[in-house]
Amino acid sequence: MTKIDVFAHVLPVNFYNRMQKFDNNLLAKNPYLHNDVLTNIEKIKAGLASDVKQVISNVNLNPEDYVDDKTSVELCRHANEELISMVKDNDIFVSAVAMLPMNSVSEAIKIINEQVVRNDELIGVQLFTRALNKPITSDEYEPIFAKLNELNIPIWLHPVFDESRNDNNITFSWEYELTQAMYNIVKKGYFQKYPDLKVIVHHAGAMIPFFSQRIKYTMSETEYKDFKKFYVDTALLGNSKALELTVDFFGASHVLFGTDAPFGIPPYGATDEIVSAIDKMNISADQKNMIYTNNLKNILK
Amino acid sequence: MTKIDVFAHVLPVNFYNRMQKFDNNLLAKNPYLHNDVLTNIEKIKAGLASDVKQVISNVNLNPEDYVDDKTSVELCRHANEELISMVKDNDIFVSAVAMLPMNSVSEAIKIINEQVVRNDELIGVQLFTRALNKPITSDEYEPIFAKLNELNIPIWLHPVFDESRNDNNITFSWEYELTQAMYNIVKKGYFQKYPDLKVIVHHAGAMIPFFSQRIKYTMSETEYKDFKKFYVDTALLGNSKALELTVDFFGASHVLFGTDAPFGIPPYGATDEIVSAIDKMNISADQKNMIYTNNLKNILK
Numbered sequence: 001m002t003k004i005d006v007f008a009h010v011l012p013v014n015f016y017n018r019m020q021k022f023d024n025n026l027l028a029k030n031p032y033l034h035n036d037v038l039t040n041i042e043k044i045k046a047g048l049a050s051d052v053k054q055v056i057s058n059v060n061l062n063p064e065d066y067v068d069d070k071t072s073v074e075l076c077r078h079a080n081e082e083l084i085s086m087v088k089d090n091d092i093f094v095s096a097v098a099m100l101p102m103n104s105v106s107e108a109i110k111i112i113n114e115q116v117v118r119n120d121e122l123i124g125v126q127l128f129t130r131a132l133n134k135p136i137t138s139d140e141y142e143p144i145f146a147k148l149n150e151l152n153i154p155i156w157l158h159p160v161f162d163e164s165r166n167d168n169n170i171t172f173s174w175e176y177e178l179t180q181a182m183y184n185i186v187k188k189g190y191f192q193k194y195p196d197l198k199v200i201v202h203h204a205g206a207m208i209p210f211f212s213q214r215i216k217y218t219m220s221e222t223e224y225k226d227f228k229k230f231y232v233d234t235a236l237l238g239n240s241k242a243l244e245l246t247v248d249f250f251g252a253s254h255v256l257f258g259t260d261a262p263f264g265i266p267p268y269g270a271t272d273e274i275v276s277a278i279d280k281m282n283i284s285a286d287q288k289n290m291i292y293t294n295n296l297k298n299i300l301k
Numbered sequence: 302m303t304k305i306d307v308f309a310h311v312l313p314v315n316f317y318n319r320m321q322k323f324d325n326n327l328l329a330k331n332p333y334l335h336n337d338v339l340t341n342i343e344k345i346k347a348g349l350a351s352d353v354k355q356v357i358s359n360v361n362l363n364p365e366d367y368v369d370d371k372t373s374v375e376l377c378r379h380a381n382e383e384l385i386s387m388v389k390d391n392d393i394f395v396s397a398v399a400m401l402p403m404n405s406v407s408e409a410i411k412i413i414n415e416q417v418v419r420n421d422e423l424i425g426v427q428l429f430t431r432a433l434n435k436p437i438t439s440d441e442y443e444p445i446f447a448k449l450n451e452l453n454i455p456i457w458l459h460p461v462f463d464e465s466r467n468d469n470n471i472t473f474s475w476e477y478e479l480t481q482a483m484y485n486i487v488k489k490g491y492f493q494k495y496p497d498l499k500v501i502v503h504h505a506g507a508m509i510p511f512f513s514q515r516i517k518y519t520m521s522e523t524e525y526k527d528f529k530k531f532y533v534d535t536a537l538l539g540n541s542k543a544l545e546l547t548v549d550f551f552g553a554s555h556v557l558f559g560t561d562a563p564f565g566i567p568p569y570g571a572t573d574e575i576v577s578a579i580d581k582m583n584i585s586a587d588q589k590n591m592i593y594t595n596n597l598k599n600i601l602k
Contacts, residue, residue: 135468165466167436167481171519172508176477180468207473210511210546213538213574217566218472237514241549245511245542265518273514 001051003292004094005271007156007202007233007258008054011038011061012082018075022066030061037262037269041090047261047268048092049275054261055296056083057097057126057156064103064132072101073111080115080122087121095123097156102131105140109147116153123300124154124200129181133163137184149194154231154299157181157201178206182230186219191226198231198299200256204242205232209249231299233258234291237270240280252287256295302352304593305395306572308457308503308534308559309355312339312362313383319376323367331362338563338570342391348562348569349393350576355562356597357384358398358427358457365404365433373402374412381416381423388422396424398457403432406441410448417454424601425455425501430482434464438485450495455532455600458482458502479507483531487520492527499532499600501557505543506533510550532600534559535592538571541581553588557596 016039020026027033037043038059048054058079063072076099083096098116100108116122125148127136134140136157148155159174159181167173178201190197208215208227216224231254236242247255257278261269278291317340321327328334338344339360349355359380364373377400384397399417401409417423426449428437435441437458449456460475460482468474479502491498509516509528517525532555537543548556558579562570579592 169481169484171515172477172480172484172512175508175512175515176473176480179473179477180470183470183473204511207476207508207511210505210508210540210543211473211476211537212543213540214472214476217538217571236512237518239511239514241542241546242511242513245546248542270518 001289001293003052003257003275004296005052005054005259005261006200006256006296007235008056008261008269009038009059009263010044010056010086011059012079012086013039014082015058015075015079018078019061019063019066032263033059033061035262037267041086043268044262045092048271052271052275053092053094055095055097055123056086056093057158058083058099060128060158060160062099062102062128062131064101069101069104069107072103073107076101076111077115080111084119084121096121098122098125100125100127100144102141105143108144112144112147112151112153117151124156126156126158128158128160129177130160130162135184136181137188137190145190145194145197149197152196152198154198154200157199159202175203175206178203179208182206182208182227186223186226191229192222200231200233200258200299202233202235202258202260204234204236204246204255205230205250209242209245212249228254230254231256231295234274234278235260235264235270236274236277237264238273238277240277243277244281244283247281247283247287252283252290253295253298255291257292302590302594304353304558304576305597306353306355306560306562307501307557307597308536309357309562309570310339310360310564311345311357311387312360313380313387314340315383316359316376316380319379320362320364320367333564334360334362336563338568342387344569345563346393349572353572353576354393354395356396356398356424357387357394358459359384359400361429361459361461363400363403363429363432365402370402370405370408373404374408377402377412378416381412385420385422397422399423399426401426401428401445403442406444409445413445413448413452413454418452425457427457427459429459429461430478431461431463436485437482438489438491446491446495446498450498453497453499455499455501458500460503476504476507479504480509483507483509483528487524487527492530493523501532501534501559501600503534503536503559503561505535505537505547505556506531506551510543510546513550529555531555532557532596535575535579536561536565536571537575537578538565539574539578541578544578545582545584548582548584548588553584553591554596554599556592558593
C-alpha cells in the first residue's frame with residue numbers, strides 16, 4: 001500500500017528565483033532554504049522509499065513578508081501553478097497545497113475560489129500560525145476560515161516564530177506557536193462556528209496530547225472536545241510512544257502520516273525514521289493503513 | 302507503602318498574613334490564593350488518602366515581587382521556619398522545600414548554608430522559571446546553582462508566566478516556560494559545570510518527552526544527554542500514556558510522584574487521579590515503588 005506523506009516541503013524553483021530578486025538577504029534570513037533537496041526533484045526521489053509519495057507544500061517562505069499585496073498575489077498564483085505542474089509531471093507527488101497571499105484576504109479568497117476549487121492537484125491551503133506577525137486567528141483573517149469551511153477545503157497548519165519574542169529556538173518554540181494557534185482556534189469557537197472546518201496540524205498536534213488532561217480541567221467541555229477535531233501529522237522524527245499518545249487523544253482517524261521532509265534528519269529528512277516509528281506503534285494494521293493512506297482520502301471526500 | 306507526593310503546595314498562614322499587608326491587591330493579582338485548602342491543614346488531611354504524604358512547598362507567591370531585599374530575606378526566613386514547624390507538627394508532611402529571596406542572591410545563599418543545611422525538615426529549595434521576570438538562568442542567579450551543586454541540595458523547579466508576554470494562558474504557557482528554563486539550563490552547560498546539580502521539574506518535564514527526538518536532531522549529543530539528567534514529577538492530572546512516555550525518556554529512576562495539590566481538580570487537587578494513572582501505567586511494580594517513594598530517598602542520599 002502506498003504511504004502518503006501529507007506534510008512534505010518543496011521550494012518551487014521559479015518562485016524561489018523571483019523571491020531572491022526582492023531581497024538580497026533571503027538566504028541569510030532563512031538559512032533552511034540552503035537545503036538543496038527542496039528544489040531538486042531528483043534528490044527528493046533519491047531519498048524516498050518506493051512506497052512513499054508526497055503531498056507537497058511550499059517551504060516557510062511567504063511573499064507577504066517581502067512584497068506588496070499586488071506582487072504577493074501574483075507570486076502566489078504563479079507558485080500555485082508551478083506546484084500544480086510539479087504534481088502533474090512527477091508521480092512521486094500525489095497533490096499539492098496552495099499558497100495564499102496573506103496581505104490581501106480578498107485575493108486569497110479568490111485564489112481559493114479559482115485555483116484551489118478548479119484544480120484537482122490542489123487539495124488544500126497552507127496557513128501559518130502567524131501572518132505578518134499577527135496570530136492567524138486575528139479577525140482580519142477569519143473570512144479565509146469561513147470560506148474554507150464553506151467549500152470543505154482543509155487547512156495545513158504550519159508553525160512560524162513570533163518575531164516579537166527574543167527567546168525563540170527551533171527545538172521548542174515552533175511547537176508552542178502551533179499550540180497557541182490551536183488554542184486560539186478553539187477559544188474563538190471556530191469549530192462551533194465553522195463545523196466543516198478541517199485543520200491538519202504539523203508535529204502531531206504539538207503540546208495537545210501530552211497536556212490533554214490539563215485542557216480537560218482548565219477549559220470547558222466543548223473546548224476539550226473541539227481540540228479533538230484537529231487532524232495532526234506524525235512529524236516527530238520518530239518516537240513511537242509519543243505517536244501512540246497522539247492516537248490516544250485524537251483517535252486513529254485524525255492522525256496522518258506526515259514527515260516534514262526534507263527537514264529534520266539530513267540529507268533527505270526523517271521519512272524512514274517516521275515510517276519505522278509508525279510500524280513499531282502498538283496499534284492495529286487497519287489503524288496504520290488509516291494513518292498512511294485512508295484518512296487523507298476521507299478528509300478529501 | 303507510603304506514597305510521597307513531592308510537589309504539594311501550601312501557603313503558610315503567618316507568611317500569607319504578612320504578605321497581605323504589603324499589597325492590598327494580593328488576592329486580585331493571584332486568584333489561586335483563594336483556594337482555602339492551601340492554608341487549612343485539616344482540609345489537606347481531609348483530601349488525602351491514608352497512604353499519601355506530602356513534601357510541601359510554598360505556593361507561587363514570592364516576596365521579591367513585592368518588597369525590598371531586606372524585607373524579602375526576613376519574610377523568607379520566617380516562612381521557612383513556619384514550613385519547618387508545619388512538618389514537625391503534622392505527620393502528613395514528610396518534608397518541606399525552602400523559599401529563597403531572589404532579590405538578594407548573597408542572602409539566598411546564606412539561607413541555603415544556614416536554614417537548609419541545618420534543618421532536616423528542609424530537603425531542597427524551590428526556584429521558579431523566572432525571578433523578577435528574568436530567566437532563572439540569568440548570570441546573577443548562577444551562584445545559587447553553584448552552591449546547591451556544591452552542597453548536593455536539589456532544586457524544585459516551578460513555572461511562572463513571562464509577564465512581558467500578552468498571550469499567556471494557564472493551559473499551556475506554564476509548560477512552555479518550564480521547557481524554556483530546562484532548555485536554558487542545558488544550553489548554559491549547567492549539568493557539565495555542576496555535575497551534582499539535581500533539578501526536579503514540575504509537570505512531568507513539560508515538552509521534553511513528547512519532543513525528545515526533536516532535541517536529538519536539533520541539539521548536540523551532550524545536550525540531549527543532559528536533558529535526561531532532570532528529575533520530573535507526575536503532575537499531569539492523569540494521562541497514563543503520557544506518564545509512560547515520561548518514563549521512557551527520563552527513566553523510571555528520574556520520575557517522582559508529584560501532584561500539584563491542592564490545584565488542578567477541585568476541591569483538593571488531582572492526587573487520586575494521578576495515583577490512579579500511575580497504577581494503570583504499563584511498568585513494573587518495582588518501577589512504581591521507585592516513583593512513589595524510593596527515587597526521592599535516592600536523590601537525598
